[in-house]
Amino acid sequence: MPSRSSASETHQLPRQRRTYAIGELARMFQITPRTIRFYEQEGLLAPERRGQTRIYQDKDRVRLKLTLRGKRLGFSLAEIRDVVMMYDAMPDGNARQLKRLLEILADKRANLERQLEDIRLMHRELDDVESQARDVLANLEPTTVER
Amino acid sequence: MPSRSSASETHQLPRQRRTYAIGELARMFQITPRTIRFYEQEGLLAPERRGQTRIYQDKDRVRLKLTLRGKRLGFSLAEIRDVVMMYDAMPDGNARQLKRLLEILADKRANLERQLEDIRLMHRELDDVESQARDVLANLEPTTVER
DNA sequence: CAAGCACTTTACGTTAACGTAACCTTGGAC
DNA sequence: GTCCAAGGTTACGTTAACGTAAAGTGCTTG
Incomplete structure (x- = not known):
């Protein structure tokens, strides 16, 4: 105890x-x-x-x-596991493994870049949709007090 | 024809x-x-x-x-469908629907913000892992010409 | 006109990422 | 001691997002 x-x-x-x-x-x-x-x-x-x-x-x-x-x-969990395990094995990893790790990292990085761009684009879309929705809404209830 | x-x-x-x-x-x-x-x-x-x-x-x-x-x-496809369908139904959508749409949009937007932050953090992690990997690699082959 | 694509529908199979249920064990609280 | 909340294992169920196979339709090309 x-x-x-x-x-x-x-x-x-x-x-x-x-x-x-x-x-x-x-x-x-x-x-x-x-x-x-x-x-x-x-x-x-x-x-x-x-x-x-x-x-x-x-x-x-x-x-x-x-x-x-x-x-x-x-x-995916498999992708995450690969990176994590290679990270842990780094100290005594051989050169091939380490280079493989660097490749994977570059891959993930590219993925992140794409996602950044996607987010930017999606953000604009949302802006558009939102402003349109607000327009329609304003025209629907020009003076209505929402009761 | x-x-x-x-x-x-x-x-x-x-x-x-x-x-x-x-x-x-x-x-x-x-x-x-x-x-x-x-x-x-x-x-x-x-x-x-x-x-x-x-x-x-x-x-x-x-x-x-x-x-x-x-x-x-x-x-998910369901989430995407909801937004897309509401977007199409916008012109003659009623006020409740439109407000619901605005809510969903705000939700997606928050989601994007979280992802942006996640990407920033992940980017740093990748930087760290990569530099460590390069270090180990350099020590492994100080003069080796990779043949 | 037969062959061969590109398209169609129907339907069962598959994978990832857990949820859920059943049943067992254990360390404290009373 | 008993109870119970929190932990454990085993195993089957579920959902999303397609893959894959079978079998039919239609056009156009040699």
């Missing part, structure tokens, strides 16, 4: 609290434990265990954060 | 060629006809028919372009 849970547990500095339970992480990121377990099964996370129970460190939390960000950008 | 297919058919100005066959569109956007038919089935396209055959106009092509752009940004 570690005596680490003293009275100082209430002030929530994210310093000392190095470890997280699966439920905590789930709440932090608005996802379900099932999702986190699934990511582990897919090789994106590899938390320690205390008995059966998973113990997550800060690095695991960061990894999860990066994973979710990648997902929001439309990358 | 319309006599429109004269000798001037070879110069490929995208002006006169108002209509497209499904295969043409598919090649233009690097997708399969099946995908285009699926989008129609999902209510994203409604091409004319000449007999059984689908005839696509320029507006259909634009719609398809917007759809694919939306997809690259991670929107």
Whole structure:
């Protein structure tokens, strides 16, 4: 029984609290434990265990954060895993692997550029649609007070 | 038999060629006809028919372009359809509908903002990973000429 | 007129990313 | 001790977005 849970547990500095339970992480990121377990099964996370129970460190939390960000950008879990695993294997990776990694990174980067352009274009579209909608709306209720 | 297919058919100005066959569109956007038919089935396209055959106009092509752009940004076909359909229904849409449309647009816009931030962050991550990879690579082959 | 494309419909198959249900285990709170 | 909330495993279900195969239609080209 570690005596680490003293009275100082209430002030929530994210310093000392190095470890997280699966439920905590789930709440932090608005996802379900099932999702986190699934990511582990897919090789994106590899938390320690205390008995059966998973113990997550800060690095695991960061990894999860990066994973979710990648997902929001439309990358598949497999793509994300590839980059993450190669990143971890970097120190003792061979030259071929590293060059492969650089290729993948260039690829992702190009993808991001396309998305930036897409966002710009989409933004204009939305502007157009919105202003048109406002026009129609104004003509529909020239004096109506919305009641 | 319309006599429109004269000798001037070879110069490929995208002006006169108002209509497209499904295969043409598919090649233009690097997708399969099946995908285009699926989008129609999902209510994203409604091409004319000449007999059984689908005839696509320029507006259909634009719609398809917007759809694919939306997809690259991670929107579901259902989301895209909602916006597109409301956009088409705008002229005679009632006030409630239009306001709903404005809400959806604001939502998409917020989504785009998040993605922009995600892209910025991801960009930095990629920078980091890349420079680290280059470092390791440099140390691996200090004088090796790559043969 | 037979061949060969390009198009059509119908329908079942597939993959990714989880959801959900059933059942078991465990550490505290009372 | 008992209860229960939070954790675990196993396994089947689900949804979106197409892929793929089978079988028919239609035009135009040798």
